[in-house]
Amino acid sequence: xxLENGHVSERALMFSVFCFMQGTMLRAAFIVAITKNDxxxxxxxxxxxxxxxxxxxxxxxxxxxQKNLFEINESIFGPIFGKLISVLYLFFFLSLAALNTHDLGxxxxxxxxxxxxxxAVILLFMLVCVYAIRKGIENLLRLSTVLAIIGVGAVVxxxxxxxxxxxxxxxxxLFQLPLEKYIQGTVTITAIPMGEIVAFAMIVxxxxxxxxxxxxxxxGLVLSAIFLAFIMxxxxxxxxxxxxxVGLPSYESVRYINVAGVLTRMESIYAIILISLFMFKVxxxxxxxxxxxxxxxxxxxxxxxxxxxxxxxxxxxLIVFEAxxxxxxxxxxxxxxxxxxFEFALPTFSLVAAVIKKAVTPQEAEx
Amino acid sequence: xxxxKAKAPKHDLIRKTxxxxxxxxxxxxxxxxxxxxxxxxxxxxxxxxxxxxxxxATAFDTTTQPEMLQxxxxxxxxxxxxxxxxxxxxxxxxxxxxxxxxxxxxxxxxYAKITRMNNRTMYFSHNRIIILxxxxxxxxxxxxxxxxxxxxxxxxxxxxxxxxxxxxxxxxEEFDLESIPANHIAEMIENQKINSETAITTLRDFDIxxxxxxxxxxxxxxxxxETDGKxxxxxxxxxxxxxxxxxxxxxVSQTRGLLWVTGKAHQGVETVQTDWGQVDLRFSxxxxxxxxxxxxxxxTGIRIKIDARxxxxxxxxxEDISTVQNLEKLEKKAEEYIRGDVEDAIKQAKALSxxxxxxxxxxxxxxxxxxxxxxxxxxxxxxxxxxxxEITVSLTxxxxxxxxxxxxxxx
Amino acid sequence: xxxxxxxxxxxxIAYSDLxxxxxxxQRREIIMYIMVYLLVLGFAALALFDFKAASPIKMIxxxxxxxxxxxx
Numbered sequence: 001x002x003l004e005n006g007h008v009s010e011r012a013l014m015f016s017v018f019c020f021m022q023g024t025m026l027r028a029a030f031i032v033a034i035t036k037n038d039x040x041x042x043x044x045x046x047x048x049x050x051x052x053x054x055x056x057x058x059x060x061x062x063x064x065x066q067k068n069l070f071e072i073n074e075s076i077f078g079p080i081f082g083k084l085i086s087v088l089y090l091f092f093f094l095s096l097a098a099l100n101t102h103d104l105g106x107x108x109x110x111x112x113x114x115x116x117x118x119x120a121v122i123l124l125f126m127l128v129c130v131y132a133i134r135k136g137i138e139n140l141l142r143l144s145t146v147l148a149i150i151g152v153g154a155v156v157x158x159x160x161x162x163x164x165x166x167x168x169x170x171x172x173x174l175f176q177l178p179l180e181k182y183i184q185g186t187v188t189i190t191a192i193p194m195g196e197i198v199a200f201a202m203i204v205x206x207x208x209x210x211x212x213x214x215x216x217x218x219x220g221l222v223l224s225a226i227f228l229a230f231i232m233x234x235x236x237x238x239x240x241x242x243x244x245x246v247g248l249p250s251y252e253s254v255r256y257i258n259v260a261g262v263l264t265r266m267e268s269i270y271a272i273i274l275i276s277l278f279m280f281k282v283x284x285x286x287x288x289x290x291x292x293x294x295x296x297x298x299x300x301x302x303x304x305x306x307x308x309x310x311x312x313x314x315x316x317x318l319i320v321f322e323a324x325x326x327x328x329x330x331x332x333x334x335x336x337x338x339x340x341x342f343e344f345a346l347p348t349f350s351l352v353a354a355v356i357k358k359a360v361t362p363q364e365a366e367x
Numbered sequence: 368x369x370x371x372k373a374k375a376p377k378h379d380l381i382r383k384t385x386x387x388x389x390x391x392x393x394x395x396x397x398x399x400x401x402x403x404x405x406x407x408x409x410x411x412x413x414x415x416x417x418x419x420x421x422x423x424a425t426a427f428d429t430t431t432q433p434e435m436l437q438x439x440x441x442x443x444x445x446x447x448x449x450x451x452x453x454x455x456x457x458x459x460x461x462x463x464x465x466x467x468x469x470x471x472x473x474x475x476x477x478y479a480k481i482t483r484m485n486n487r488t489m490y491f492s493h494n495r496i497i498i499l500x501x502x503x504x505x506x507x508x509x510x511x512x513x514x515x516x517x518x519x520x521x522x523x524x525x526x527x528x529x530x531x532x533x534x535x536x537x538x539x540e541e542f543d544l545e546s547i548p549a550n551h552i553a554e555m556i557e558n559q560k561i562n563s564e565t566a567i568t569t570l571r572d573f574d575i576x577x578x579x580x581x582x583x584x585x586x587x588x589x590x591x592x593e594t595d596g597k598x599x600x601x602x603x604x605x606x607x608x609x610x611x612x613x614x615x616x617x618x619v620s621q622t623r624g625l626l627w628v629t630g631k632a633h634q635g636v637e638t639v640q641t642d643w644g645q646v647d648l649r650f651s652x653x654x655x656x657x658x659x660x661x662x663x664x665x666x667t668g669i670r671i672k673i674d675a676r677x678x679x680x681x682x683x684x685x686e687d688i689s690t691v692q693n694l695e696k697l698e699k700k701a702e703e704y705i706r707g708d709v710e711d712a713i714k715q716a717k718a719l720s721x722x723x724x725x726x727x728x729x730x731x732x733x734x735x736x737x738x739x740x741x742x743x744x745x746x747x748x749x750x751x752x753x754x755x756x757e758i759t760v761s762l763t764x765x766x767x768x769x770x771x772x773x774x775x776x777x778x
Numbered sequence: 779x780x781x782x783x784x785x786x787x788x789x790x791i792a793y794s795d796l797x798x799x800x801x802x803x804q805r806r807e808i809i810m811y812i813m814v815y816l817l818v819l820g821f822a823a824l825a826l827f828d829f830k831a832a833s834p835i836k837m838i839x840x841x842x843x844x845x846x847x848x849x850x
Binding site for chain 3: 091095098099293297298299300303304305307308311312315316318319320321322330333334337338
Binding site: 110111114169172173176239240241242245252255256258265 | 492519522523524571574575578579728729731732733735
């Protein structure tokens with residue numbers, strides 16, 4: 001009754017996690033508005049808490065090896081209640097996919113092609129994502145290595161080119177904000193870029209039996225944290241106090257590059273990388289939703305559901321926000337808690353229930 | 368291994384069945400590819416080049432009506448560039464640019480008005496300079512700065528300038544070396560770092576200075592002067608802004624002092640009058656910085672450290688200046704000149720009550736708690752600051768020759 | 779115009795997926811698929827006719843902010 005028969009290597013999983021988060025990092029305005037010029041440190045504090053999240057996930061994976069998240073829910077809570085909880089998770093994945101798609105659409109329409117209606121951009125984007133998943137999630141995960149290297153290379157080159165215009169002084173004063181801002185920043189970083197690896201709970205069963213999922217996830221997270229800190233640092237020293245005002249700090253700092261009058265207008269590279277990374281992210285979220293839906297409805301195979309799920313994400317993404325300001329408001333206030341419910345509260349609840357269940361019924365074999 | 372086995376039967380099938388499904392598949396994929404290429408070339412938001420008016424420079428002026436703003440945009444005519452540069456001999460040729468003017472209440476409405484007079488839309492991504500007239504600067508330019516920062520097409524690395532007189536006149540000047548005035552002016556600004564007598568400000572620097580509680584933005588001033596009946600533009604001095612309005616200016620030597628203090632003077636030329644005559648020194652790789660220090664009584668003080676390294680560029684005296692004692696004398700003289708410039712700059716800054724150096728920002732960065740106390744009346748605190756200035760001049764070379772070219776010098 | 783495109787899109791989805799399912803004679807799957815299909819169709823109708831009040835994110839936001847008071 002296995003829905004997915006693919007295999008993924010540990011390294012592909014690690015780079016997938018990295019790529020998954022890179023997209024969100026390049027649109028890091030939500031964290032910068034809170035902690036201003038100390039935002040780079042939030043990457044590391046957020047990493048600490050995300051590693052805690054991974055501990056919870058790995059504990060769940062160990063108890064139920066080779067089962068994806070929805071199957072684990074059914075094993076712990078029984079068929080009916082488990083399906084209910086799975087519906088919640090499914091809603092979460094769909095919402096994440098829609099939010100990310102809308103973000104990308106906003107970026108393209110707002111900054112690159114102002115006249116295009118959002119529908120056209122999101123339609124093309126979803127077509128590509130659906131095609132990618134139809135050809136198999138394995139291929140997408142294998143692509144992640146290349147995509148990660150290209151993304152890192154592009155960012156490093158852009159940062160090198162902007163070096164002559166940076167002012168290190170913008171990093172000071174260090175750590176002068178009130179403590180609640182740092183707490184808010186840490187929670188936001190844990191919830192929004194880093195905690196979303198709960199979607200990988202659907203992909204982890206593809207790992208071979210004797211490989212450790214936790215190690216791959218943790219390595220990917222550490223890489224992402226370093227990279228996020230690097231991007232924040234670059235934006236802070238380039239833009240200084242402007243970073244809290246502009247809508248897309250990385251975009252503006254890349255736009256400022258002007259080396260000898262020849263190397264200018266680098267933001268096109270930035271846009272291409274951003275779109276590719278978002279396609280990867282939405283692809284994985286789409287896969288998680290499709291697999292979850294197939295699991296819920298007890299389908300024997302998931303490919304028929306891909307297109308219809310893609311269509312639902314397409315329409316969801318269209319109605320999700322009306323104005324950019326709502327997006328910013330959502331990201332700054334409610335999004336961390338919404339994400340944390342599904343990344344932290346529900347898995348912990350499942351883990352506790354699993355422990356209790358095992359303690360209560362010791363005669364049954366595990367799994 | 369599994370994959371190889373799966374492929375083998377497929378090859379047999381292809382040979383055995385008819386070719387049509389394969390052909391259909393290839394035709395579909397080809398059509399799809401064409402469709403994708405066509406749609407990914409973003410036909411929707413396409414902007415053909417001949418519908419764009421590429422703006423290279425913008426200028427803002429006040430008009431006789433108090434609420435109206437005159438906006439001039441210098442638009443390039445790409446077809447004419449080659450024609451004008453080759454005919455620099457004399458015949459009246461067509462200019463490679465045209466200045467489009469429009470008068471309206473604000474920046475955006477003026478540009479919108481231009482579309483009613485023009486067959487092309489303005490395209491700002493190549494805008495290199497923004498010139499503001501002095502009267503407009505004294506009235507306040509926060510609106511222009513905001514619209515240019517907010518717009519998606521404009522970039523943060525445009526250079527800002529204030530003009531004496533009408534800004535649109537500067538865009539009308541013809542320059543010999545370049546066919547388009549905007550390029551000439553932009554490259555002139557980029558050329559200034561050889562001289563270190565002009566404060567170069569991009570829109571980003573202006574925004575950052577405006578966002579700060581204490582620092583006042585600086586913009587270089589450009590003037591038109593006449594020589595032999597021909598007009599030319601020159602960068603002279605710096606305008607000081609506070610709260611978006613121009614409150615005063617620094618002349619060239621004060622600007623030099625200002626650049627020494629903020630560490631932006633790396634190269635420059637100084638003409639020094641000594642007892643024996645005139646000597647020119649050229650500084651290269653100089654550095655200046657200032658640090659906030661805490662005095663014994665708890666108050667904050669500023670220590671400015673300038674390290675000028677240079678060579679002797681020309682010697683108009685008859686004295687052999689390559690001897691060690693003479694070098695030391697020259698160094699002392701140079702130090703006096705630099706100190707004079709710096710103190711002049713500080714005095715002018717105090718007279719204008721404008722923290723152009725960024726002392727306030729430095730205090731905020733290094734001693735944030737003291738800054739909280741000083742923030743309220745920074746204007747008064749600034750006037751009470753007496754920075755200590757430490758200047759070290761080292762003349763390390765004398766150029767190509769040592770002794771002067773005078774009778775008896777070869778001995 | 780939008781309606782036509784939407785209709786064509788949904789017909790294309792059904793055309794590509796349903797025959798595969800029918801051929802495999804998985805009755806239960808077909809029924810489930812049609813249910814999900816109709817659900818998404820209803821959702822699309824909401825979006826198409828600009829029925830914006832039904833954005834789930836807004837509902838979540840009011841839920842978290844006003845009901846649970848869990849926001850920054």
